[in-house]
Amino acid sequence: MDPSRDSILQGAVSLGYNPHVEELRTTEYPQLKDITYLDHAGTTLYATSLIHAFSSDLCSNIYGNPHSPSPSSQQTTKRIDDIRLRVLRLFNADPEEFDVVFCANATAGMKLVLEAFTAQPEGFRYRYHIDAHTSLVGIRELAKEATCYTSDAEVELWLRSPCEDDGVGLFGWPAQSNFTGRRLPQDWAGRVRKAQSGWYSLLDAAALVTTSLLNLRDSETAPDFTVLSFYKMFGFPDLGALIVRRASAGILKTRGYFGGGTVDAVVGCGGSFNARKEDSPHSHLEDGTSAFHSILALDAAITTHERLYGDYGTISRHAFSLVAIMYDLLSNLRHGNGRKLCQIYSSSDYKSPLTQGPIIAFNMQRADGTWVGYAEVEKLASVKNIHLRTGGLCNPGGIEQHVGLAAWEIEQNYLSGHRCWDDQDVMRGKPTGAIRISLGAMSTVNDLLVFLRFLEEFYVDHTTPTPAVARQPSASAALTVENLTIYPIKSCGGYSIPASQPWELRPHGLAWDREWCLVHLGTGAAIDQKRYPRMALIRPSVDLKTGMLHITIHNHTAPSSSPQLSIPLSCTPEELHTLHPSPSRVCGDKITALTYSAQHIVDFFTAAVGVPCTLARFPATSGQRHFKPHLGGAAKAEAGGEAPIGLSNESPILLVHRASVDALNAAILCTGGKAARADVFRANIVVRGGAGAYAEDRWAHVKVGGEFFEVLGACRRCHMVCVDQETAVKNEEPYVTLAKSRRVGGRVVFGVHMKHLAVEGKAGGVGLVRVGEAVKVWEGGE
Numbered sequence: 030m031d032p033s034r035d036s037i038l039q040g041a042v043s044l045g046y047n048p049h050v051e052e053l054r055t056t057e058y059p060q061l062k063d064i065t066y067l068d069h070a071g072t073t074l075y076a077t078s079l080i081h082a083f084s085s086d087l088c089s090n091i092y093g094n095p096h097s098p099s100p101s102s103q104q105t106t107k108r109i110d111d112i113r114l115r116v117l118r119l120f121n122a123d124p125e126e127f128d129v130v131f132c133a134n135a136t137a138g139m140k141l142v143l144e145a146f147t148a149q150p151e152g153f154r155y156r157y158h159i160d161a162h163t164s165l166v167g168i169r170e171l172a173k174e175a176t177c178y179t180s181d182a183e184v185e186l187w188l189r190s191p192c193e194d195d196g197v198g199l200f201g202w203p204a205q206s207n208f209t210g211r212r213l214p215q216d217w218a219g220r221v222r223k224a225q226s227g228w229y230s231l232l233d234a235a236a237l238v239t240t241s242l243l244n245l246r247d248s249e250t251a252p253d254f255t256v257l258s259f260y261k262m263f264g265f266p267d268l269g270a271l272i273v274r275r276a277s278a279g280i281l282k283t284r285g286y287f288g289g290g291t292v293d294a295v296v297g298c299g300g301s302f303n304a305r306k307e308d309s310p311h312s313h314l315e316d317g318t319s320a321f322h323s324i325l326a327l328d329a330a331i332t333t334h335e336r337l338y339g340d341y342g343t344i345s346r347h348a349f350s351l352v353a354i355m356y357d358l359l360s361n362l363r364h365g366n367g368r369k370l371c372q373i374y375s376s377s378d379y380k381s382p383l384t385q386g387p388i389i390a391f392n393m394q395r396a397d398g399t400w401v402g403y404a405e406v407e408k409l410a411s412v413k414n415i416h417l418r419t420g421g422l423c424n425p426g427g428i429e430q431h432v433g434l435a436a437w438e439i440e441q442n443y444l445s446g447h448r449c450w451d452d453q454d455v456m457r458g459k460p461t462g463a464i465r466i467s468l469g470a471m472s473t474v475n476d477l478l479v480f481l482r483f484l485e486e487f488y489v490d491h492t493t494p495t496p497a498v499a500r501q502p503s504a505s506a507a508l509t510v511e512n513l514t515i516y517p518i519k520s521c522g523g524y525s526i527p528a529s530q531p532w533e534l535r536p537h538g539l540a541w542d543r544e545w546c547l548v549h550l551g552t553g554a555a556i557d558q559k560r561y562p563r564m565a566l567i568r569p570s571v572d573l574k575t576g577m578l579h580i581t582i583h584n585h586t587a588p589s590s591s592p593q594l595s596i597p598l599s600c601t602p603e604e605l606h607t608l609h610p611s612p613s614r615v616c617g618d619k620i621t622a623l624t625y626s627a628q629h630i631v632d633f634f635t636a637a638v639g640v641p642c643t644l645a646r647f648p649a650t651s652g653q654r655h656f657k658p659h660l661g662g663a664a665k666a667e668a669g670g671e672a673p674i675g676l677s678n679e680s681p682i683l684l685v686h687r688a689s690v691d692a693l694n695a696a697i698l699c700t701g702g703k704a705a706r707a708d709v710f711r712a713n714i715v716v717r718g719g720a721g722a723y724a725e726d727r728w729a730h731v732k733v734g735g736e737f738f739e740v741l742g743a744c745r746r747c748h749m750v751c752v753d754q755e756t757a758v759k760n761e762e763p764y765v766t767l768a769k770s771r772r773v774g775g776r777v778v779f780g781v782h783m784k785h786l787a788v789e790g791k792a793g794g795v796g797l798v799r800v801g802e803a804v805k806v807w808e809g810g811e
Contacts, residue, residue, distance in 0.1 A: 032358065032481075038474050041354055045346025051473050053337060058471055065415045065479040069239055069469030070207055070388055075264030076471075079333040083265075083326045092325060094318055096290045105321050112328045113311070116270065119242075119331060126248035128278070128310045130271040131319055135235040136164040138256035138271030141314055142199070142231055145284040147171050151196045158184065158202035159426035160213060165201045165233050166425060172199075179430070184217060188224050197280070198228040204237035208427030208465070209375050210352070210388025212237065219250030229253040229277060235269075238262050240348040240387055240469060242341035245272065253277035263330035266323035273310040281310055288316025334470075344470045348387035351468045353379045355477050356389060362481075364396035364490045371484075374431035374463060387468035390422065390431065392460045395775075396490040402454035402775040403464045406488075409768045409777075412748045412761045413483055420462040421449045432460055452745070455775060487768055508719030508804035510733060511687055515539050516711060517578055518644070519546040519676040520557040521567040522754060523708060528800040530573075534736060534785045535795060537673045538681035539713055541571050541578070541598065544648065546613075546676050547634055548624060550641040554614045555622075555676070559749045561638050562757040571598065582637050583755070594633045596625075600648050608646060622647050647676050680741050680782030684725065685712035689779070692722035697766045705763040708754045710744075710780055716804050725781050729809040734802035737786040743778035746771075750779075 042048065054061055057076040066074060093101030095109060113129045132138050146153040152173035157165055159179045169175035178184045184202075200221050205212045218230040232252035234243045239261045245251045255272040273281065287295070287303060291313045295303040306312035338344050356379040362370040370393050377385040393401040403419040410417055421428055428434050434442075442461055447453040454461055466480065513526040526532050533540040546555040547564065558564045566583040580594040608623035622645035625631075631643045674681050685707060694704040707715055714733065731738045748764045767777050785796060 034474060034478060037354060037358075037477065041350045041474055044350035044353055045343075046350040046474070047338075047343060047347040050338075050347065050471055051475075054471065054473065057337065061471075063414055065413075065476050066472075067415065067417045067466040067468070067476065067480060069472065070210075070236055070261070070465065070467035071418055072260045073239055073262065073264045073469040074471060075330075076333050076337060078337075079263065079265060079326075079330055082329040082333060086325065086329060087322070092321060095321055096318060105325075108328070109319065109321060109324050112324055115328065115331060117272075120245045120272065121242075122245035122251075122272065123248065126275055127245060127251075128273045128275055130273060130311045130314045131324055132269045132271055132315075133320070134258045134260075134267070134269035135162075135233060135256040136269075138254075138269055139164055139168065139201075139231065139233070141271055141284070142254050142256075142281070143168055143171060144286065145281045146197065146199055146229075148283040148285050149197050149280075153196065154193075154198040156187065156198065156200045158213065159430055160203050160206040160208065160211065160424070161201060161426060162203060162207050162233055162235070163423040163425060165203065165231075168199070168201060168231075177426070179426075181214065188217070188220050192224065192226050193228070194226055196227060198225065199231055200225075200228055201231040201233065203233040203235075204243065205234075205241075205386045205388075206424065206427065207236040207388070208390050208422050208424035208463075209377070209431065210236075210386035210390075210467070211375065211377050212241075212382075212384050212386055215252075216250055218252040219247075222249075222253070229280065231256070233257075235261055236386065236388075239467075240341075241345045241382070248274060248276070259327055259330065263327075263334055265330060266320075266326035268320060268323040268327060271314070273314075275310070278310045281314060282307075284314070286316070287313070290318065291316055338470050345382050347470065348468050348472065349382035349385070351472055351474070351477060352385070352387035352389060354474075355466070355468070355480075358477065358481050359389065359391065359484075362484060362489055365492055366396050366490075368394065368396055368398065370394065370489055374427065387472075388465060389467075390427065390463045390465045392432070392463055393484075393488055395488075400455045400458075400460050400775065401488060402452075403460065403462055404452045404454040405768075405772070405775060405777060406464055408747050409487060409764065410483065412751060412764045415480060415483060417480075418465045418467070419450075419454075422463060422465050428462065432463055434459060434461070508716050508806065510714060510798065510800050510802045510804060511717040512707070512715040513539070513798065513800050514708070514711075514713055514715075515542040515571070517541050517543070517545055517569040517571060518567060518580070519543045519555060520749075521547070521564050521569060522583060523711065524568075524570050526800065531797040531799045533795060533797060536681070536785070536787075537675045538677065538785075539798075542713060543676040545569075545578075545596075545644055545646050546622070547638065547642045548611075548613050548622060548645045550631070550635075550643060553611055553622075555645070556638070556640065556642060557749065558752050559747065561640060562752045562759055563638050565752050565754045565757045567634075567637050573598075580633070594630065596630075596644070600646070611645075613645060620647060679744070680784060682714065682738065682783045682785065683710075683712045683744055683780055684714045684716065684731065684738075684740075684783055685710050685780040686720070686722070686725045687715055687717035688720070688722045689725065690715075693763055693766060693770075693779070696770060697762050700766070702762040702766065703760050705750070706754065709750045709752065709763065710746075712780055714783075714798075719804070720806070724806075727808045728781065728806045730786075730807040731783060732805040733798050736796040736798055738783040739786055741782040741784060743773060743776070744780040744782055746777045746779050 057078060058074055091101040092105040093099055095102055095105045114124055116129050117124050117127055155169050155172035155175045157177055159177055202213055204215060221228050221230045230252045232255045234255050234257045238257050251274055253274045258269045260267050287305060291306055293304045293306055359371045371391045373389060373391045379385050395401060407419045442456050447461055513532055514523040516523045549556055568583045569578055569580045572579060576598050578596045578598055609626055610621050611624050613620050613622040625644040634642050634644060690707045697704055728740045746767055751759050751761060751764050767779055771778055
């Protein structure tokens with residue numbers, strides 16, 4: 030399959046593609062240089078001229094807090110009133126029939142409505158559609174009764190059923206599914222109002238308005254409450270709105286809470302008197318000082334969008350032309366044996382923008398029918414500068430209805446450790462989420478081509494199936510330890526153990542390996558090179574004579590109060606007393622870390638990484654973490670128990686074979702890529718000689734000197750291997766070549782995990798290893 034750009038462009042233009050957008054990309058969206066952005070349903074992108082216009086406005090005017098009679102405050106109030114009117118006109122809403130309540134986002138708008146409904150003396154009933162976003166689903170938790178309609182037909186049946194006259198009810202549904210892009214009927218609002226007395230309608234328009242206009246011209250058929258987020262429309266500002274049908278606004282006055290600016294009079298003590306503002310819904314719903322700078326930015330956003338793209342009809346046709354073609358292209362991708370690559374989740378045929386928005390959700394199957402894990406797809410896409418969305422997509426109904434996970438399976442996956450966005454993307458033979466691409470006003474044909482080529486290069490199998498792991502026969506030469514390395518601070522540089530120095534083995538791995546980490550001062554979570562590549566330049570070294578961990582900055586150029594930091598290795602009660610226990614999270618595991626609060630330590634690492642952070646310790650004796658369950662089988666667990674680990678990702682020890690590194694580099698150089706140093710794989714033990722490349726895939730046990738190790742399984746790889754450990758510069762290799770040649774069971778793998786096997790008679794199972802020692806291996810079954 031090799032569609033040309035010209036043929037795709039011709040087809041797109043016939044469907045409404047706007048070629049002018051390609052000219053805008055260079056001047057208005059320079060941030061898109063060398064990037065393929067396919068997550069417009071998450072947020073679309075802001076234009077450069079929008080930011081300049083907003084900045085110019087702020088630099089030319091004084092805008093005060095609107096809750097004041099001062100000139101600057103009144104200027105703000107006037108502008109907000111004008112912008113409120115402009116928003117209503119954008120959606121063809123008559124200001125006499127509708128009002129706009131500015132809020133943080135669509136979810137915040139839903140919560141404003143929910144606060145009023147939970148204030149009803151008898152509670153309220155809730156009905157919602159299965160296509161609902163998670164935020165819309167969450168309303169059910171505060172309803173006295175909740176029902177999920179699993180199809181449009183069920184909604185239609187309810188609308189034709191006898192009127193429910195038992196109190197107040199709320200019906201919520203999305204104008205467009207954020208999972209599949211299917212556009213749902215909007216006339217349900219008026220029909221609910223006529224058919225069900227006491228029921229109100231709540232429309233989530235956030236996904237729809239990214240590329241299509243919401244039309245509220247007819248107040249009789251319009252929703253009572255509509256929520257949306259402007260960043261999905263314009264990229265900026267981060268602002269949302271609740272559009273209220275004035276005839277339905279009375280119920281919102283029952284909301285109990287009031288904030289600053291929403292009352293005309295209030296008693297602080299000596300009573301509970303308060304007089305709410307009643308001029309309009311926004312006057313008593315916009316609690317506290319509004320996000321007035323964001324509201325001002327909205328004016329510039331609307332102006333810029335109209336200038337660049339014209340009306341929303343043009344945007345809608347443009348985006349639909351692209352998604353219709355992308356749907357056809359993905360549908361036609363096939364492996365050499367004829368099996369389709371993509372399973373697209375949709376009940377639409379992508380033939381009309383009236384029923385389908387610019388979203389495609391899908392998963393992929395290999396030629397043998399097994400699923401490609403979406404987490405691996407996202408990792409490789411990131412390396413290729415393709416931005417997309419994977420996981421549950423904040424749409425539980427989509428996962429159940431389209432991916433095919435039953436409610437009990439979702440619960441079981443959670444109890445088995447799966448969390449949204451983690452790497453457990455296929456469990457019990459089923460995907461746990463999906464891949465989503467979404468297009469916007471500034472998307473182009475080139476975006477489609479880049480993504481199509483990406484799938485063809487890495488996921489379409491054009492040949493006869495071959496074994497996933499390349500194996501070569503063992504050689505007769507002896508294996509030896511080429512290098513021993515520890516990484517005292519997780520995700521920072523390694524310390525190469527001197528050849529003359531025997532190194533202690535402990536239950537969690539090599540002594541002092543990954544006993545420290547850096548934690549973000551704001552979140553408390555451990556940080557890593559994937560997000561902060563400068564961590565590679567932090568170089569710890571262990572001085573056993575002085576009992577200190579010395580830390581320097583490789584190629585140090587940034588100003589710092591101290592070019593070197595020294596931390597005691599000891600973990601005595603006196604040392605622990607100076608550290609602060611605090612909760613943290615490492616690789617999804619909750620731990621209690623001991624953080625260093627001394628200012629010189631905080632300053633050192635903050636300057637080194639460029640983000641507020643400090644050092645934290647996770648003593649190897651804590652016993653809080655063990656090797657991951659996907660490593661090793663039940664027999665191994667029964668034989669040796671779960672191996673404890675410190676702050677390593679998955680296992681106590683990682684081994685890499687030099688022959689495998691050389692073979693990988695040979696493949697990289699054949700494509701003109703940059704060869705990888707062995708240190709990017711962050712192995713504790715590098716062996717050389719003996720068996721050929723990837724022979725370690727077959728090893729079951731390894732003996733180093735006099736110490737025995739059990740091989741737990743292959744090491745899953747992410748794009749952190751693309752960070753050059755000398756320069757901290759990212760490259761797409763070696764991950765790209767690994768993804769093509771070393772994908773096993775849907776995972777990109779390189780190297781093997783091991784644990785030390787304790788020998789009776791040695792206290793605590795402690796052993797010693799050193800560089801140059803002989804290595805012997807046993808394959809499975811030997």
